[in-house]
Amino acid sequence: MGEQRPPHIDFGWIDSQDGLEELVDELLEMPRYALDTEFHRERTYYPKLALIQVAWWPDGTDAGQELVLIDPLDLDVTELDRLFASDALCVIHAAQQDLDVLTHAVGSVPLRMFDTQIAGGFVGYGTPSLVSLLQGEVGITPAKGDRLTDWLRRPLTDAQCQYAAADVEYLLEVHDRMVEKLTEMGRLEWAEDACEELRTRPTSGAS
Numbered sequence: 086m087g088e089q090r091p092p093h094i095d096f097g098w099i100d101s102q103d104g105l106e107e108l109v110d111e112l113l114e115m116p117r118y119a120l121d122t123e124f125h126r127e128r129t130y131y132p133k134l135a136l137i138q139v140a141w142w143p144d145g146t147d148a149g150q151e152l153v154l155i156d157p158l159d160l161d162v163t164e165l166d167r168l169f170a171s172d173a174l175c176v177i178h179a180a181q182q183d184l185d186v187l188t189h190a191v192g193s194v195p196l197r198m199f200d201t202q203i204a205g206g207f208v209g210y211g212t213p214s215l216v217s218l219l220q221g222e223v224g225i226t227p228a229k230g231d232r233l234t235d236w237l238r239r240p241l242t243d244a245q246c247q248y249a250a251a252d253v254e255y256l257l258e259v260h261d262r263m264v265e266k267l268t269e270m271g272r273l274e275w276a277e278d279a280c281e282e283l284r285t286r287p288t289s290g291a292s
Contacts, residue, residue: 117175135157176201205217223262
């Protein structure tokens with residue numbers, strides 16, 4: 086019905102502290118960025134951050150979107166606190182678990198956040214999964230991932246990287262469409278208030 090499989094996604098890989106610092110410096114100049122995480126729960130009380138995916142539009146929309154996968158296993162990811170404390174808008178989908186993971190790994194969460202799952206509910210989606218939003222708003226059906234995948238193993242396979250990258254590849258486009266629809270319906274402020282309520286909700290397991 087007009088849907089298509091997503092094309093191969095180009096991405097950068099960051100596994101050095103200098104690379105992470107340079108990325109944060111660049112993102113601090115951006116009005117918004119898309120974010121997702123992968124994590125591992127087995128044998129740990131708190132979920133262990135295993136991968137961070139980030140996408141953004143550099144130098145305006147004509148430059149093409151950039152996307153990177155950050156390998157946090159040997160990095161000091163508290164560097165992300167600089168980004169989270171800025172006015173840059175974090176676009177994210179189904180943020181609760183990501184916020185929990187980031188709270189424990191980074192020590193903070195983004196100051197400004199837009200959850201596309203919450204927004205989808207306000208525009209009429211039932212319980213909007215990312216797949217349903219991508220199908221409905223972008224016409225893309227992402228490849229299915231393996232729910233049992235071990236995100237802590239290295240190296241990651243190309244299939245794992247493609248699956249992870251797809252989680253942020255289209256989020257900014259979905260954000261644009263959600264804001265347009267919410268504005269037309271007079272519900273943008275409702276959605277933003279609900280996103281802020283989620284953002285400031287106590288973290289699961291936090292003391």
